[in-house]
Amino acid sequence: MAGTNGNGRGAIANRTTGLATLEAVARAAGVSRATVSRVVNDSPRVSPDARRSVERAIESLGYVPNRAARSLVTRRSDSIGVVITEPTGRLFSDPFFPRLLRGISAELAARDRQLVLVMPQSTADQRRAAGYLSAGHVDGVLLTSLHGADPLPAQLAARGVPVVVGGRPLEPADVSYVDVDNRAGARAAVGHLLSAGRRVVATIAGPADMTVGVDRLAGFRDALADAGIGADPALIVEADFTHDGGAEAMRALLARRSDIDGVFAASDAMAAGALSEILAAGRQVPDDVAVVGYDDSPIAAATRPPLTSVRQPIEEMGREMARLLIEAIERGERATRRIVLATELVPRASTEVQLRH
C-alpha cells in the first residue's frame, strides 16, 4: 500500500488491449523488467523487498503474462494437443470421451497447461492437424483410439513431438501408452458367469481390428481356460459395438446353440441389443440367460433388468496420460513407458444367481 504504484496505474500498458505489460509492472514496482520476470517465474534470486513490491504491482495492475510473447522466446507453448479420431461409434454410444477429457483436463489444469482439442473429421482435417501438431504449436500430443493405419504417431515421432497414446496400439510400437486392463476385465466378467454356474457361455466380441475388441475376447478365452472349458467357435460372434450389431449377433448365436445360458458382450450397447433379442426369443434374463456388458455406461443401468458390467477408470486414464506426457516433456526423456489400469466388475440383476428348479 506504499506510494510506489499510486499513479502507476496509468503507466505503460498494452497499446490495443489495455492489458498491463511486464514493463508497466516494472515501472509501478520501481524495478527492471528482468526482476519482474524473475518474480513471475518464481526465480529464487530476488530479494524479499523487491518481490513484495512486484507482487503488489502485479496485483494492482491485474497483470497476466502474455503467453504469445513468452512462448516466442521459450519455444514452449505450455499447451498440449489432444486428438480424438473416432468415426462416430464409440464417440457417442458411451461417455468415454467426456470422462477421458475430464481426467486429462484436471491434470493439465493442475499443471497449468492448456488443452487444445483436435477432432479431425476428414482426411483433409487429419492432414491439417498433423501439420499443426508437428509445427511446435503444442509441447506434446495425447492420442486416443488409434486405428491401425493412422500415420500420425510416426509423423509426430519423426518431428520429435512427445506423444502418449490412450489404449494400447494394435501393432506393437515404440510409444508410451496408458491402457485399461481389458483382458483382465473380460476375464473377471466371464469368470463371474462361470462361477454362478453358467456353462454355455457365448461372447459378442468387438471388432478384431481394435485392441479393446481383441483383448476382451482374449479375456473371455482366459476365463474359459481357467474353468477348464473348451471354447466353442460357434459361441463367438463379432459385432461393431453398437446396439443393433449386438442384437444381430445374439440372433445368430441363438440360432446356433439354443442352450446358451450366459452371454458376455464387449460393450453395454451390444449387451443391451443382445438382451432385447433374448427376451424377444421368449427367454428370461437372468433366469435362462445371464448377460454381462462392458463399460458400465448409463445404458447398463437403464435396461430391464439392469446389466452387470465392467467399470473402467477412465478419468484416471486421462490423468495418467497427461501426467506421463508432461513428465516426458519436462525431463526431455525419450523412454517409452506403459501403464495399465485395473477394472472393476459391477454386478447387477442381469447375472443374479437364479434359484430355479
Place this chain on the structure above:
Amino acid sequence: MAGTNGNGRGAIANRTTGLATLEAVARAAGVSRATVSRVVNDSPRVSPDARRSVERAIESLGYVPNRAARSLVTRRSDSIGVVITEPTGRLFSDPFFPRLLRGISAELAARDRQLVLVMPQSTADQRRAAGYLSAGHVDGVLLTSLHGADPLPAQLAARGVPVVVGGRPLEPADVSYVDVDNRAGARAAVGHLLSAGRRVVATIAGPADMTVGVDRLAGFRDALADAGIGADPALIVEADFTHDGGAEAMRALLARRSDIDGVFAASDAMAAGALSEILAAGRQVPDDVAVVGYDDSPIAAATRPPLTSVRQPIEEMGREMARLLIEAIERGERATRRIVLATELVPRASTEVQLRH
C-alpha cells in the same frame, strides 16, 4: 524447380527447433520477409512470379508460420475457448458434449481456429479459467450449460471478450446464444401422445433452475392447452434428469393417479427409469401407458420397448455457436444475436398406437 532454393534448404532456420522461419523462406525465394508474409496471408498485392517462387520455397522447406510470433504482433490468438461447466450429470448421461464439441470443432477447423477446451472442476479452477480467458489468450469464448449464478459471462463481457452461450441463459441477459427449441420439442412430443388418444398425460420435468427443464415443461403445458385439456398439478413431478430420479418420480405419479396413460419425461434417462417403474407396477408399455423421452440418446434405443424421443440438432448447435462467435470477432460487432434450432420427434415402440379392446 529453379535454382533459387537448390541450396536454400540449409538456410536460416529456427535455432532450437530446426523449423524453417519466414526469413529462411524469403532467402530461398529471393524476396523479402514482407513479401513472404503477404503470400502467407493471402494479400492480393503480390505478383504471380513472386507468389510462385515463395510457394515453392514454403513447400520445399516445409514452412509453417509460428503462431506465437504472429499472435504477438496481431494480438489475435486465432483460438477460441470452450468452457464446459457441468458438475457431472448431463456430462456423462448422454452424448451431448461429444456431439457439441464435434460441431464446434468442425466449424473452427474450417475457419482455421484452435479449440482450447476448459473444464473447470472446482472453484479454484473456475477462477483460474476466468483469468486465462480474459487475458487475451483466446479471441472469444463459447460457454455451455450455464447455471444461473455463474459470474463468467459478465466477467468476460466486462473485459470485452466476445462470448456466445449454448442454451438460453436462465435469466435474460444481453448475450448471444444458440438454443434448441425445447418448448416446441416438448409440445410435439406431448402432442404425439394426445393425438394417439392418451388422455391422462403426466410429465417428469427437469429441474426448474435450468432452462431446458423450464422450457420442456412449458411445451408440455402448451400441448395440453392445444388439446383443450387442463393441466392437473398432480401430473407434474420434477426430477434431476437421471435414471433413478425418473424412477422415483414415476412411483410418485402412479401413487397419485392410477389412470395415467401417457408420460412425457424431459430426458431419456428419466424416461428409462419411469419405464422400469411402470413395468414393475404391472402395467404394459405402450398398451397401458405410452412413454416419451427427450434427447434421442443411445438409451432411447436400448430400452425395451425402445423409447419415442425428441432429437436435437446438437452438432448443428455447436457449429452455429462457433459461426456466431467468429463473425462477432471478425466484424467486431457487439450486437447480440439469438438462434433457435428446430427439433425432430423420433417415434419408437413406446408410444405405438395400441389396438386394444
Place this chain on the structure above:
DNA sequence: AGGCAGCGTGAGAGCGCTCTCTTGACAAGC
C-alpha cells in the same frame, strides 16, 4: 514531356517477453 496514380516490393520498427551478460554491493579470506 511532365505529372501522377497505382502497384509490387523492401526496409525497419516493434509486439512482450526471457535470458545472458554485466555491474555493483557487500562479506570473507589472505
Place this chain on the structure above:
DNA sequence: GCTTGTCAAGAGAGCGCTCTCACGCTGCCT
C-alpha cells in the same frame, strides 16, 4: 588493503512475425 566469491539487479539483445511507410517502376492523362 587487496583479491575473490556471492548474490541481487539491470541492460540489452533477440525470439519470428506483421505492418506502416517509402521507394521505384509502369502506364495513363494532360
